[in-house]
Amino acid sequence: MSVRVREFIGLLQNNVELINEIAKLESHTISRKNVLNLITQLYSPSTLEILDNRVQRLSTSKPFPVLQYLDDTDEYLLAPKVANLILWLSNNLHLASHRIIKALISDIEDASQSIVKLMDEQPINLYLLRKRMDQLSTSNIELSECAGGNLRSIGTKVQEFKEEVLDFETKQIKARLLMDDHLTPMREIIDPDGPMINALESAARLLGDISARRTIPQIHREFSSNLQSKIINNQKSVRENHWSAYSQLQPILAPYLKPASDLVKGCSIALSLINKRGVKSVDLHEHFPVIKASRPNAIYDDEHFELWYQRNESREAYDDIISFVPGGSIPLNLDIPIISMAKKITQNGPTEDLLEFILSLDDYQMHTLTTCNNAVTDILIEINKFDRIQIGELREYTRNEETLEVRKIAVE
Amino acid sequence: MQSNDNNALPEIKDLLWQLLRGKHIDIEDPRYEEIENRFDEFSSILNALGFELIHDSLGFFYLKRHNKVEERTTSAKICTLFFVIVQRLQETREGDEVVDFSYLTDRRGFDLQYLISHSQIDDTLSRLLRDIDLVNDEKIEDTLDKMKQMNLVEKLPNGNWRFKRAVSRLERVATKFANFSEEEEE
Numbered sequence: 296m297s298v299r300v301r302e303f304i305g306l307l308q309n310n311v312e313l314i315n316e317i318a319k320l321e322s323h324t325i326s327r328k329n330v331l332n333l334i335t336q337l338y339s340p341s342t343l344e345i346l347d348n349r350v351q352r353l354s355t356s357k358p359f360p361v362l363q364y365l366d367d368t369d370e371y372l373l374a375p376k377v378a379n380l381i382l383w384l385s386n387n388l389h390l391a392s393h394r395i396i397k398a399l400i401s402d403i404e405d406a407s408q409s410i411v412k413l414m415d416e417q418p419i420n421l422y423l424l425r426k427r428m429d430q431l432s433t434s435n436i437e438l439s440e441c442a443g444g445n446l447r448s449i450g451t452k453v454q455e456f457k458e459e460v461l462d463f464e465t466k467q468i469k470a471r472l473l474m475d476d477h478l479t480p481m482r483e484i485i486d487p488d489g490p491m492i493n494a495l496e497s498a499a500r501l502l503g504d505i506s507a508r509r510t511i512p513q514i515h516r517e518f519s520s521n522l523q524s525k526i527i528n529n530q531k532s533v534r535e536n537h538w539s540a541y542s543q544l545q546p547i548l549a550p551y552l553k554p555a556s557d558l559v560k561g562c563s564i565a566l567s568l569i570n571k572r573g574v575k576s577v578d579l580h581e582h583f584p585v586i587k588a589s590r591p592n593a594i595y596d597d598e599h600f601e602l603w604y605q606r607n608e609s610r611e612a613y614d615d616i617i618s619f620v621p622g623g624s625i626p627l628n629l630d631i632p633i634i635s636m637a638k639k640i641t642q643n644g645p646t647e648d649l650l651e652f653i654l655s656l657d658d659y660q661m662h663t664l665t666t667c668n669n670a671v672t673d674i675l676i677e678i679n680k681f682d683r684i685q686i687g688e689l690r691e692y693t694r695n696e697e698t699l700e701v702r703k704i705a706v707e
Numbered sequence: 708m709q710s711n712d713n714n715a716l717p718e719i720k721d722l723l724w725q726l727l728r729g730k731h732i733d734i735e736d737p738r739y740e741e742i743e744n745r746f747d748e749f750s751s752i753l754n755a756l757g758f759e760l761i762h763d764s765l766g767f768f769y770l771k772r773h774n775k776v777e778e779r780t781t782s783a784k785i786c787t788l789f790f791v792i793v794q795r796l797q798e799t800r801e802g803d804e805v806v807d808f809s810y811l812t813d814r815r816g817f818d819l820q821y822l823i824s825h826s827q828i829d830d831t832l833s834r835l836l837r838d839i840d841l842v843n844d845e846k847i848e849d850t851l852d853k854m855k856q857m858n859l860v861e862k863l864p865n866g867n868w869r870f871k872r873a874v875s876r877l878e879r880v881a882t883k884f885a886n887f888s889e890e891e892e893e
Binding site for chain 1: 727728729746747750754758762770771772778779781782783785786787789790791793794797798799800803805806807808811829831832835838839857876877878880881882883884885887
């Protein structure tokens with residue numbers, strides 16, 4: 296990064312509050328007087344020279360002036376690139392957050408308290424009174440602008456939230472953050488019993504008192520009356536705008552603030568994966584195999600069923616080869632029907648040795664020892680009453696050339 | 708093999724075909740009990756055809772075909788559509804009810820065609836559906852019809868779609884993903 300660029304960015308950083316304020320103004324222009332006032336408020340320069348230097352640096356910066364002085368109107372124009380950058384940042388970084396609104400409310404309260412004190416003194420210091428009313432006016436305008444900025448900021452975040460890659464848990468966290476960091480504080484601020492309404496109502500009451508005091512010159516009373524109307528209007532519009540935004544945003548976040556089942560989480564994660572890597576990456580067919588609904592080459596038809604059925608009816612139990620497909624020969628060893636076998640065993644009463652029992656059945660003489668032993672396990676699981684199972688001593692079982700040494704299992 | 712008379716086959720042929728066409732025969736089906744009673748017989752026939760007859764503990768039968776993966780596209784369409792449906796149900800539900808199997812199988816059903824219409828869902832979900840060729844609402848309805856053939860859903864007289872108990876298979880697919888983490892995968 297070149298020295299010039301670093302200096303330029305440093306200048307922006309040092310004046311970000313000022314630039315942010317000017318960026319929010321219409322046409323990004325501000326009178327010279329107001330620039331000086333703003334700098335005084337924001338940075339409290341100790342001398343006039345320091346204040347002038349700040350303005351000077353901003354208006355002579357390289358590669359282009361941050362603030363361009365317009366001779367004909369005695370105004371400063373904020374460079375459009377800088378204004379756009381700052382607005383973008385303020386939308387994304389929540390520079391106009393509820394905290395600023397809180398600070399402005401605090402300013403309004405301070406100004407109101409000062410006015411109350413001034414009104415109690417005799418004679419009333421009209422200069423200070425006007426100054427405090429000016430403060431109230433400025434804070435009132437800023438409050439309105441900040442509220443707008445904050446709405447944009449929330450709007451941007453929610454839009455991003457809607458468009459982001461789907462992942463339920465992340466969205467839950469983000470929704471909670473948006474709710475906790477923005478919407479809830481905002482709702483608290485604009486609540487009818489909240490600080491904003493309280494501050495503005497008491498300021499408006501105070502201004503009403505000023506405009507009704509005949510001992511105060513007409514010019515101040517009129518100003519006070521106008522400001523009172525502005526504050527009342529502002530209180531209404533800021534509240535209404537926020538409520539309208541809140542009621543639009545809350546339903547978008549609501550699904551993610553509700554408790555989610557594993558089903559919802561799973562669907563969201565699956566969609567997120569599909570979104571990131573494509574549907575093929577998820578191998579859904581392995582999780583949910585689907586049988587073809589039609590067979591264009593008609594491998595199986597009614598005739599095949601009939602043939603297979605007739606053959607099966609006439610076969611002997613030890614027929615180990617059953618050919619179903621015409622022309623071919625498929626070696627088939629029928630599975631041991633676990634469910635019906637478990638039912639039979641529980642109905643028939645105690646079985647002293649389950650494996651021996653299966654091995655003794657005529658239908659399973661062609662099954663291997665391992666298959667029969669696996670069936671024992673499956674049957675035990677199917678019976679699912681382990682208090683009825685007795686594990687006995689080790690025993691050797693043999694079938695053909697296969698030998699297996701396992702514990703004898705009895706079912707009561 | 709249980710004993711059967713020679714006339715038994717025509718009776719069960721229809722059920723076999725329904726299973727072979729991917730239908731889930733659930734406990735609401737009047738012939739569910741028949742499969743249950745003649746499970747061995749059905750199982751043997753279907754085994755010979757290379758299928759495994761599964762009796763799900765939630766009360767439905769369906770077929771699996773080991774070592775032979777078929778219909779990737781249909782599977783992707785059904786699963787993705789299901790994920791989107793659940794997401795939309797979560798978004799639109801009211802109150803504190805949890806979207807789970809019981810919620811899905813509510814007898815009143817849901818207006819799925821409206822819920823997952825391209826005009827109602829956000830751009831991301833719409834794109835995900837378009838990626839699996841569900842480019843318009845008609846194609847979505849075709850997939851719902853396919854799910855209906857499989858007895859995963861049924862269409863109620865009021866136009867709502869009600870999930871049947873066999874949708875628990877899809878629910879299980881989804882909950883598998885609930886415990887998924889990138890680290891685990893890598």
